[in-house]
Amino acid sequence: MKPEKLSDLKKILAGLSATELTEICLRLAKYKKENKELLTYLLFDVQEPMKYAEDVKIFLIADFETMQKHYFYSTKSLRKIIRLMNRYAKYTGSKQVEIELAIWFCTNYLIYVDLKTTHKPLQALLNRQIEKIVKLIDKLHEDLQFDYQKEFDVLIINAEKWAKWINKSQYL
Template identity: 65%
Template structure:
């Protein structure tokens, strides 16, 4: 069975009453945790995405603190944190929040992860986040670009000095 196009769904929803729309939203939220989280964001947190990002950071900070130092377990923990972080960033649909999350993740990575390891998957997680930041920065407003570019350069200098496998010249 093939789902209808979004334009057809939009037309159908326009003809529904408020009560029917409420029932549809609640029924959708019942079936999947992501739908419920998105609905929660849209109803309660969408007016201030940056405040929402701070709540998410506080929530994920505990996962960083509980992360084990062994490279295998820390890689799994970091992937979990990234998965949750990207899901919440997707809810906001805001590039600034994505950059905030990525910078915050990289800073915490440098603080909590074992930087002396040669474990490629662990290194790749950090490298991908740096690449993501460098892709997202040009998409921001000029003023925000300037602010975040300074933070990004500071992060790169710190990473270059702490991890021998990071080269800041690749991202500047």
Template identity: 55%
Template sequence: MRVEKLSDIKKELKSHNSEALTEICLRLAKYKKDNKELLSYLLYEADNPLNYAEEVKSELLLNFQNLNRSAYTSTKELRKIVRLLTKHAKYTGSKEVEIELLLWFCTNFLEYADTRSSHKPLQTIFSRQMEKIKKILPKLHEDLQFDYSSTYEQLLEEADNRVRFFNKNDFRL
């Protein structure tokens, strides 16, 4: 089966009436949980993405609080949290929400994860999220860059003090 280009799908959707579009959306939502979550976000939460980010944070905070001290299992749990954060950030399509979630993740990583561990995958999770923040910051509006860069600098200082494998000079803006 051939998958049509997005532009062709857009043209075809424009030719349908609202009842047919409703049926198409419901069929999409029925077959995959991610589609249903995205549709729920677009219908109910899209007008306030930062509020949505706060809801995501409150849901995932419990995962951080129940984080296992074993390096292997905590790494698996942290990967799950990162996967969920990434998914919800994609739903919003906003770099501001994405950086908000990433900064929140890194802050909670420092608070709840075993930062003295020499488990390489655990170290990599933190480093990759910090790299993502470093890449996204320059893409934001100037005012937001200023606000988030000060938070980022504080995070760098805290990470440098608390995490023995971390070198803040690698992540400077």
């Protein structure tokens, strides 16, 4: 079964009444957790995406704090955190929220992860997030670029200081 095009769906939805639209939204939210989370964001948090980002940080910090120190389990936990972080950032559709969460992740990575490990997948998680930040900074408005570039520079300097396998000349 093939889904219809968005333009066709939009035409049909435009002709429906408010009660019919409400029923459709509730039915969508009923069957999938992501739909319910997106609907919750759109109804309650769309006005303040940065406050939503702070709520996401508060929600995800518990995963950092309860993360096991063994490199295998910490890698699994970090992948879960990244997956959730990306899903919540996708709801906002804002590059600023995305970069805010990515910088927050990298900062907490440096605090909670055993940086003496040579486990490549664990190291790759931080490297991919740093590369993502570099790409996102270019997509922001100039004023925001300046602010986030300063935060990023501090992050890279700290990362090189604490994790010997990070080379700041690669990113700055």
